[in-house]
Amino acid sequence: MYIQLFIGTLAITSTIVVQVIVMRILAEFYRRHQHWLSTGPEHMRTTIAMILSVLWLVVGITINTWGWAFIFLAIDEFPDIETALYFAISSFTTLGYGDLILSHEWRILGALSAVNGLIVFGLNTAFLLELMIRTWGRRAGM
Template sequence: MLVQLLLGAAIITLTIIVQVVILGVLAYFFARVKHAVSDVTRSIRNITIMVVSVLWLVLGITINTWIWALTFIYIGEFADIETAVYFAISSFTTLGYGDILMSEKWRILGSLSAVNGLIVFGLNTAFLVELMISTWGKSRLK
């Protein structure tokens, strides 16, 4: 159990770092181009900002699920990458169909993947809400 908790904590730390870097790059990008796009129609600019942001955050989620999938392969839990990726996505998004299960030896690690997904999605949600407020303004969101 201790090995699962330590490995899970290491992977969670790694994926949080990845997601925070993704968020930081996005925030830096918008801070740099904020004035460059101010000539574009406001609604087009706002829509573009949100679409680009969501797609960029999905990239971070994709990287994180691949980190989990590769971990599952590395520990020998799944025999092929397709199964590992499927389980990682299902677990990370907390969907958890239950059609593929981890062995008793590693099942805590699978649960930690779901905990990690909740944290990452929470970070993304907070970022998007703040981005919407800064893009549209507080009064426009009421």
């Protein structure tokens, strides 16, 4: 049990670091190019900005799910990368079909992966909400 908690804590910490770096890069991009959002056709620029922001945040999620997949491979829970990645995505998104499960020895790690996904998706949601407030709110005089 303790090894699962240790591995899970390292994985959660790593994924949060990755996602915060991804968000920081995006925030810095908008800080440097804020004039672009405030000039020209409002709807087109803010729509493009939100689409690109979501896609950029998905890059972080992708890196994080691959990290979990490699953990599942390293502990020899799945026979190949496709199966490990499928389980990692299913678990990280809290979808959890149940067609694949971890052994009794590693099942806590699967739950920690789901908790991690909730944290990362929550961070992304908060970030996107703040971005919307700042870009659309500025135009509306908020």
